[in-house]
Amino acid sequence: MLKSFFSQPLLWLLSALSGLALAQPPRGPLVMSPQVNADKTVTFRYQAPQAKAVELSAQFEKAPVAMTKDAQGIWSVTVGPVKPDIYPYSFRVDGVTVMDPANVAFFPNERFKASLVDIPGDTPLIHAMRDVPHGSINYEYYPSMEGTTGSLVVYTPPGYDQNPSKKYPVYYLISGTTDTEETFFKVGKTNLILDNLIAEGKAKPMIIVMPYGNIAARVAEQKGGSKPADPTVRDGADAVKRANDFATDLVKNVIPYTEKSYRTIPNRENRAIGGFSRGGGQTLRTAFSNMDKFAWVCAYSSYLSPEEMDRSYPALVSNAAQTNKQLKLLWVSVGSDDFLYKGTVEFMDYLKAKNVNYKSLITDGGHTWMNVKTYVAATTPLLFQQ
Incomplete structure (x- = not known):
């Protein structure tokens, strides 16, 4: 009789693994999505073999686009050509919005996380990965308000780790409503924009600190509560209180943590603050309440109403000469199709009437991160040029 070469426990293990293998559902065909074609069309x-209808919803399309199903149950559509840029998109499957499971790139958000498609230009765009020295991205945690732990994404420029004696200016950059601290990094590609501008000699090397803007949501989450609804009125009492809470956290917690953890130049001439949408409103309120902390201020697709300016910052507009001396840059930008266009232009007109100096840029397009990348690329070369 032949002697078995397998022990009883090993036989049990092999049997179990065999059973698991048999129990695995059959794998479907490999799905490639999105596929960016040479002519700038995208497939x-x-x-979804059982789905009755699938549509593509993309920021470069005015309306959802119907997809067609093949014999393997794969729905597809080719659209474009599409103007080179980075765009969010999703699928609607029998009326339910879903991410693209074949794509690892997604839009960080408190709510639905869209997928991202990057259509490259024939010549590299300002946010493209280029063969230049690259900075680093670090994730940081700091002690924040009400005993909570805050989160930051921090960019350090090329050469930061190689020259331990050099200190840098800091740009505090804040995302919009429902965005997270990752959005300027993963969607805005701020790190690559700065790498490219620094390599071209157009921007000074700087540290960029990207905080999470929704203090109320973080406090609720960490204390076991429910995330509060977003304010319904942009300059209402609740919105202003939340913006002031953010300003307190930034000035009392984020800046001290940054200046302790990184080699910064700790004075107002070497601190900038900027933000998009809600983050732009937080930027303006934080800066105007702390003129001793910031000399460079950038508002992307955002504004403060004349009523709030008169009520909350009378000294800033009543002594324009002093304000213009303090602020090395006050920047306001918006897209012509942005739903905040009217209020932003009204804010510019107000500043002009009060003789407060500012620089502005009005672009095509709406309230999008395509425009935000344009604003970042336009403003960072202006910062810290003393």
Whole structure:
């Protein structure tokens, strides 16, 4: 009789693994999505054999686009050509919005996380990965308000780790409503924009600190509560209180943590603050309440109403000469199709009437991160040019 070469426990293990293998559901076909073609058209695919209808919803399309199903149950559509940029998109499957499971790139958000498609230009765009020295991205945690722990994404420029004696100016950059601390990094590609501008000699090397803007949501989450609804009135009492809470956290917690943890130049001439949408409103309120902390202020697709300016910052507008001396840059930008266009232009007109100096840029397009990248690329070369 032949002697078995397998022990009883090993036989049990092999039997179990065999059973698991048999129990695995069959794998479907490999799905490639999105596929960016040489002519700038893009093919999207989604596997859903049982679905009755699948549509593509993309920021470069005015309306959802119907997809067609093949014999393998893969829905697809080719659209474009599409203007080179980075765009969010999603699928609607029998009326339900879903991410693209074949794509690892997604839009960080408190709510639905859209997928991202990057259509490269024939010549590299300002946010493209280029063969230049690259900075680093660090994730940081700091002690914040009400005993909570705050989170930051921090960019350090090329050469930061190689020259331990050099100190840098800091740009505090704040995302919009429902965005997270990752959005300027993963969607705005701020790190790559700065790498490219620094390599071209157009921007000074700087540290960029990207905080999470929704203090109320973080406090609720960490204390076991429910995330509060976003304010319904942009300059209402609740919105202003939350913005002031953010300003307190930034000035009392984020800046001290940054200046302790990184090699910064700790004075107002070497601190800038900027933000998009809600983050732009937080920027303006934080800066105007702390003129001793910031000399460079950038508002992207955001504004403060004349009523709030008169009520909350009378000294800033009543002594324009002093304000213009303090602020080395006050920047305001917006897209012509942005739903905040009217209020932003009204804010510019107010500043002009009060003789407060500012620089502005009005672009095509709406309230999008495509425009935000344009604003970052336009403003960072102006910062810290003393």
